Amino acid sequence: MRINGRWYRCLDGVIRPVIPVAIVSSDGDLKTRYFLVDTGAHRTVLTADLLEETGLQPLDPEFQLAGVGGEFPMVDIEAEIRLLRDTGQQVVIRNRCTAATDPDALEMSLLGRDIIDFFALIVDWPCRIVCLIGQNHHYAISAV
Numbered sequence: 780m781r782i783n784g785r786w787y788r789c790l791d792g793v794i795r796p797v798i799p800v801a802i803v804s805s806d807g808d809l810k811t812r813y814f815l816v817d818t819g820a821h822r823t824v825l826t827a828d829l830l831e832e833t834g835l836q837p838l839d840p841e842f843q844l845a846g847v848g849g850e851f852p853m854v855d856i857e858a859e860i861r862l863l864r865d866t867g868q869q870v871v872i873r874n875r876c877t878a879a880t881d882p883d884a885l886e887m888s889l890l891g892r893d894i895i896d897f898f899a900l901i902v903d904w905p906c907r908i909v910c911l912i913g914q915n916h917h918y919a920i921s922a923v
Contacts, residue, residue, distance in 0.1 A: 780864055780898075780915065780916060781865040781911070781912050782862045782898070782912075783865055783910050784796060784909030784911070785813075786904070790886065798862065799862075800812060800861070801862075801863075802833050802858055804835070805834035814890035816900065816909065820892065821892055822892075823858075823874065823890055824876065825888045826878075826885045826887065827879040827881055827885070830856070830878035830879065833858075835878070836856070838854070839854065853884075854877070856875070858873070858875075858876045860873075872897070874893060898913045899911070899917075901918065
């Protein structure tokens with residue numbers, strides 16, 4: 780299984796590794812966004828805008844989550860996450876995620892290790908590759 784991402788130029792002009800992720804909204808629609816590949820994030824985190832757009836309801840009361848930018852109010856949600864395989868099939872992951880409630884907390888949703896750890900992650904700037912691989916796919920590193 781291979782899930783292709785890409786190098787994406789963000790609003791601040793910095794090029795970052797992203798994976799397209801679809802979230803199933805409360806009315807069954809798919810909301811697809813690029814999620815930043817964040818190996819330092821323990822959990823996948825949705826922006827406040829995406830939380831509002833999906834209509835997903837918080838599971839617990841709001842809490843504070845700390846990151847590089849400080850502490851921000853967050854809530855936990857249950858989300859159905861869909862990733863698109865290179866074959867066109869979808870990988871469906873039902874996961875407890877975190878979502879920002881402050882629109883200024885995050886510019887982009889984060890794909891955290893709660894999902895990344897199911898795969899091998901390749902983030903290769905020189906070859907312009909960003910992908911998740913698993914099952915029948917594998918990779919090798921060799922000297923040239």
